[in-house]
Amino acid sequence: MSAEPRSPLPPRNAAAVPAPRLAPSRPAVARDDFTDFCDGVRRICGIDLSQYKRAQMERRVRTFVERQGSPDLAEYLRRIQKDKAELGDFLDRVTINVSQLWRNPDQWTRLERTVLPELFEQRRALNAWSAGCSYGAEAYTLAALSRAVAAKVGGAGGGANYRIEITGTDIDRRIVERARKGTFTADDARDAPSALLQRFFEPAGEGTWTARAELRPLVRFEAADLLRIPARKEQYDLVLCRNTVIYFTDDVRDALHAKLVASLRPGGYLVVGSTERVAHTTALGLVPAFPFTYRKEA
Numbered sequence: 001m002s003a004e005p006r007s008p009l010p011p012r013n014a015a016a017v018p019a020p021r022l023a024p025s026r027p028a029v030a031r032d033d034f035t036d037f038c039d040g041v042r043r044i045c046g047i048d049l050s051q052y053k054r055a056q057m058e059r060r061v062r063t064f065v066e067r068q069g070s071p072d073l074a075e076y077l078r079r080i081q082k083d084k085a086e087l088g089d090f091l092d093r094v095t096i097n098v099s100q101l102w103r104n105p106d107q108w109t110r111l112e113r114t115v116l117p118e119l120f121e122q123r124r125a126l127n128a129w130s131a132g133c134s135y136g137a138e139a140y141t142l143a144a145l146s147r148a149v150a151a152k153v154g155g156a157g158g159g160a161n162y163r164i165e166i167t168g169t170d171i172d173r174r175i176v177e178r179a180r181k182g183t184f185t186a187d188d189a190r191d192a193p194s195a196l197l198q199r200f201f202e203p204a205g206e207g208t209w210t211a212r213a214e215l216r217p218l219v220r221f222e223a224a225d226l227l228r229i230p231a232r233k234e235q236y237d238l239v240l241c242r243n244t245v246i247y248f249t250d251d252v253r254d255a256l257h258a259k260l261v262a263s264l265r266p267g268g269y270l271v272v273g274s275t276e277r278v279a280h281t282t283a284l285g286l287v288p289a290f291p292f293t294y295r296k297e298a
């Protein structure tokens, strides 16, 4: 994550979640050194660690602080207040940026065979959001697959006139800068189908792959905190939010899902990670369509 200072938090009730009954309530929390530390981090950089599952987050934080040679959380807080590089290292530790091209290949196969052809049939365009995009592997995989599907279903023109726009957002500014480079390691490419990998990415030395020029205009990346940005009302045909909410408390996860659904146009799809599920689907107007894939009712 970036060590850039962020703007002050909006008032706590300002999260623009369209389903108030799903908005996270904040029960009184017993104060201790960890809650004080979370408050301090929020003041320094705007990231609210209290929204993540406490047991996991606390373990990560305490292990890291100890490894950095700090005697306690209060001392470490003073350190990251003064030392931007240390704050950057700390934030890198608390977010988990693991990703890869074609991660969970079954999900991509379903998108390729069913969801993308259907969406292209409706609009000849795709406006998609990779929410929690890390270094861009998900957004670039979607760009490659969308271009391939558009070519298949696009008739004589080969889908060249189909408009494809993919926005990736992540809270971590440094990872967003890396995403903009569009370069991936051999390990990132380990599950990528060879024909599509070679068609849309080119070798860039030492086993790395970089997105070909054809893909680059299709993707853009923004640094944004999913918990603080307002819903992008009915803007997207497809939202991918995979392997990002697993660290959030259940209330925060549910409120975020509501926000993502509000950002989908009716008939659009939400895809979650292969160990995740969306709660309250009926209240959100979602219908399970495929495993880990929901359609917003039209």
Ligand SMILES: C[S@@+](CC[C@H](N)C(=O)[O-])C[C@H]1O[C@@H](n2cnc3c(N)ncnc32)[C@H](O)[C@@H]1O
Pocket (backbone or CB within 6 Å): 095, 096, 097, 098, 099, 100, 103, 131, 132, 133, 134, 135, 137, 138, 169, 170, 171, 172, 175, 224, 225, 226, 227, 241, 242, 243, 244
């Ligand atoms: C494990 S990666 C998932 C990447 C990709 N979606 C995938 O499945 O391969 C989770 C990402 O969520 C980002 N993240 C965590 N909290 C976030 C928040 N509040 N807003 C935006 N991104 C967040 C992290 O920085 C990290 O890059």
